[in-house]
Amino acid sequence: xxxxxxxxxxxxxxxxxxxxxxxxxxxxxxxxxxxxxxxxxxxxxxxxxxxxxxxxxxxxxxxxxxxxxxxxxxxxxxxxxxxxxxxxxxxxxxxxxxxxxxxxxxxxxxxxxxxxxxxxxxxxxxxxxxxxxxxxxxxxxxxxxxxxxxxxxxxxxxxxxxxxxxxxxxxxxxxxxxxxxxxxxxxxxxxxxxxxxxxxxxxxxxxxxxxxxxxxxxxxxxxxxxxxxxxxxxxxxxxxxxxxxxxxxxxxxxxxxxxxxxxxxxxxxxxxxxxxxxxxxxxxxxxxxxxxxxxxxxxxxxxxxxxxxxxxxxxxxxxxxxxxxxxxxxxxxxxxxxxxxxxxx
Numbered sequence: 001x002x003x004x005x006x007x008x009x010x011x012x013x014x015x016x017x018x019x020x021x022x023x024x025x026x027x028x029x030x031x032x033x034x035x036x037x038x039x040x041x042x043x044x045x046x047x048x049x050x051x052x053x054x055x056x057x058x059x060x061x062x063x064x065x066x067x068x069x070x071x072x073x074x075x076x077x078x079x080x081x082x083x084x085x086x087x088x089x090x091x092x093x094x095x096x097x098x099x100x101x102x103x104x105x106x107x108x109x110x111x112x113x114x115x116x117x118x119x120x121x122x123x124x125x126x127x128x129x130x131x132x133x134x135x136x137x138x139x140x141x142x143x144x145x146x147x148x149x150x151x152x153x154x155x156x157x158x159x160x161x162x163x164x165x166x167x168x169x170x171x172x173x174x175x176x177x178x179x180x181x182x183x184x185x186x187x188x189x190x191x192x193x194x195x196x197x198x199x200x201x202x203x204x205x206x207x208x209x210x211x212x213x214x215x216x217x218x219x220x221x222x223x224x225x226x227x228x229x230x231x232x233x234x235x236x237x238x239x240x241x242x243x244x245x246x247x248x249x250x251x252x253x254x255x256x257x258x259x260x261x262x263x264x265x266x267x268x269x270x271x272x273x274x275x276x277x278x279x280x281x282x283x284x285x286x287x288x289x290x291x292x293x294x295x296x297x298x299x300x301x302x303x304x305x306x307x308x309x310x311x312x313x314x315x316x317x318x319x320x321x322x323x324x325x326x327x328x329x330x331x332x333x334x335x336x337x338x339x340x341x342x343x344x345x
Contacts, residue, residue, distance in 0.1 A: 039260030047308035053086025056322035101153030128168035145182030202242035262306030285331035
């Protein structure tokens, strides 16, 4: 009798486990379908209602522009690519910074010559020094932004770049955890310098939580910050003149889902960015294939459409808005064409 009861009990337990697993799977599938439906709805709308470029766009340029490898022919090709766009800022890779925050001047020997040539060929553009490095976290090597000496050296590095002729500082420090006070203090320090010089401080930043508090949950499996809360994003935005959202590496498997995700990111960023700060949405002008980025889905055209639909829906009259193409040495002719066609002047 007891063996029979145990058998029945075991069968009941196994049945419960299977049903619970099935229910969990169904819930997971429904959640994914709901999220996909929401993103596709974000992608719907009339992008034309957002108008066209406001003339506040940008392009990230590689290090070859400051180390002597680029030629006058390269500059002419860049001029042709920028024709018909609203690009005003060129973020030229000038670093990387050392982990102590210093910048080796030997990294940018051709900067002054390059800046002068760009101004001749591309009158009206603003050439900013793109300075970046890895931020230490969890025992990894990198910048310790909580250290005042490191922050002082970052400021000194920015000052040196401006002394070489750059007309702004573009900081790309990654990864920065949500709420990092040292990062905010770094921005305050460098912004004081750029304000005195009368030039902009711009920053490249991660995406905003697509779901509430996702930044806290994602830190566990990813072991590094992937998203920021909207509140922290707003704190950063008020400390700079331009904020460029790196709206790529989303793992989205289709262009409509990617475009919907960019639309959502644009809406969140518009809400958090003060009118006095220019908001730029980063476009994926590169074509690598990995778990975080599918080049067939994350396209320039899809990103532009998503950003325009969101702008039209939430803040169509916002003047301080632009898009930034990442990055010149990977962008194809099709990327440049999509940039001009989707968000040209």
